[in-house]
Amino acid sequence: MRPGEEQTTASSMADSRPILVGVGQSISRWKGGEVGDAPSPLSLSIEAVHKAFEDTGARDAIAGRVDTLVAVRTLEDSVPKSPYPFGRCENYPGAVADAMELKPSTAIYSAVGGDQPQALVNEFASKLASGESRCVLLCGAEATAAYKAAVRSEQVLDWSSQSSLPTEDRGIGVPLSTREERKNGLGWPTNSYPLFEEAYRARKKLTRAEYLVEISELFAGFSEVASENPYAQYPSKRSGEYLGTRSAGNYPIAGPYLKWHVAQDAVNQGAALLLTTVSEARSAGIPEEKWVYLHGHSTLSDCHITE
Numbered sequence: 001m002r003p004g005e006e007q008t009t010a011s012s013m014a015d016s017r018p019i020l021v022g023v024g025q026s027i028s029r030w031k032g033g034e035v036g037d038a039p040s041p042l043s044l045s046i047e048a049v050h051k052a053f054e055d056t057g058a059r060d061a062i063a064g065r066v067d068t069l070v071a072v073r074t075l076e077d078s079v080p081k082s083p084y085p086f087g088r089c090e091n092y093p094g095a096v097a098d099a100m101e102l103k104p105s106t107a108i109y110s111a112v113g114g115d116q117p118q119a120l121v122n123e124f125a126s127k128l129a130s131g132e133s134r135c136v137l138l139c140g141a142e143a144t145a146a147y148k149a150a151v152r153s154e155q156v157l158d159w160s161s162q163s164s165l166p167t168e169d170r171g172i173g174v175p176l177s178t179r180e181e182r183k184n185g186l187g188w189p190t191n192s193y194p195l196f197e198e199a200y201r202a203r204k205k206l207t208r209a210e211y212l213v214e215i216s217e218l219f220a221g222f223s224e225v226a227s228e229n230p231y232a233q234y235p236s237k238r239s240g241e242y243l244g245t246r247s248a249g250n251y252p253i254a255g256p257y258l259k260w261h262v263a264q265d266a267v268n269q270g271a272a273l274l275l276t277t278v279s280e281a282r283s284a285g286i287p288e289e290k291w292v293y294l295h296g297h298s299t300l301s302d303c304h305i306t307e
Contacts, residue, residue: 015279018125020292021062022274024051025231026141030268032149040159041074042089044141044270046099052137052272053100061284062274065135068127069093069104070120072140073170075265076147078112080172085151087160094163096139106133107165111173116140121275122297128277135280141270145233148266178304190254190262192305197256212256216244219261233267 026047028039053059071093076082089095093107110116120138127133150157177187186192201211217240227237242250243260250258276284281291 015277016129016131017278018128018275018294019278019281020273020294021276021281021286021290022052022054022056024048024053024055024272026051026270027231027233028143028146028268029233030146030149032153032155035150035155035157038146038150038155038157039143039268040086040089040146040157041076041141041143041270042092042095042099042159042161044143044268045071045092045096045139045272048141048270048272049096049100049137049139052139052274055290056274056284056286057290058285062135062276062281062286063100063102065276065280065284066102066137066274067104067134068106068108068124068136069097069102070108070110070124070136070138071096072116072120072138073110073112074140075142075144077109078172084159086147086157089159089161091161091163091165091167093167094165095161096137097165098163102137104137104165107167109167109169110140111170113173113176117271119299121273121294122299124275125294125297128275135274135276137272137274139270139272142265143268145266145268174301176302178306181305186305190257194254194257195305201256208256212244213240215256215261216240219243223260231269233269234264 024047026044028044030038053063056062074089074092076084076088077092091109093109096102097104097107110120113119117138117140124133124136124138128136146157177192181187186195197211197215201208204211206214220238220240220243223236223238223243226232227235229235238260243258246252246258250260252258253262275294278291
């Protein structure tokens with residue numbers, strides 16, 4: 001290596017470091033009423049994307065650099081043979097790109113899985129560091145609360161849309177359960193996670209009553225944070241005593257869980273983030289106080305439930 005080459009190489013590596021430069025969230029509390037006010041996964045994603053661009057402080061400069069757009073797969077598209085009573089967004093990443101007037105050279109619709117938001121950050125941070133991508137927009141949303149409210153009130157929503165943008169659809173991905181597990185009632189989270197909980201409880205040598213107290217105190221802390229978060233769908237502070245006591249509002253789901261121990265799918269929430277490199281952020285004029293460095297990541301794949 002010639003004199004000066006080492007310094008140049010270090011500088012190039014620093015310039016290619018992946019950073020987070022913009023974030024956005026969206027929420028709707030629509031529970032029926034005016035159909036025109038009802039959100040969809042697409043509308044919530046678009047709102048979050050707008051906020052992520054604004055958050056950078058250099059909206060126009062960074063928008064022109066987005067070469068990769070990735071959307072997290074919706075719940076409807078994650079369940080085989082979904083009925084789609086309100087129509088289907090045929091190309092979710094493309095519809096977001098069209099709405100935002102973006103021209104990404106790569107558009108991806110993720111595989112199924114609750115790990116996808118973080119797994120995609122890991123994947124594309126690596127691609128940014130290697131020079132395969134320049135600027136990545138990642139977004140996703142669910143409007144399950146609106147879906148359920150519309151069905152209950154017999155209202156008809158329109159969630160249909162199309163886009164001609166070429167998109168890589170990663171489909172269902174690796175099955176999360178085996179055929180034998182599904183035949184025996186496993187696969188759905190509320191059927192599967194109780195097995196993990198019981199094994200963990202036994203390992204800790206706790207009675208069921210003791211374990212219920214432990215998880216209820218844990219979730220009380222979560223609800224306290226949610227009560228102060230304007231983007232929480234359920235911003236209510238619930239005590240450990242309430243969370244550990246059966247009631248009309250906190251009924252059993254699957255042992256050891258009562259209602260408020262279980263992740264609530266009936267939300268209308270969206271999120272988006274922008275990833276780029278130090279050199280691109282500097283060129284776009286994004287203030288350094290907006291840069292969040294991603295120093296490393298770890299990605300794991302679970303074994304099947306019965307294993």
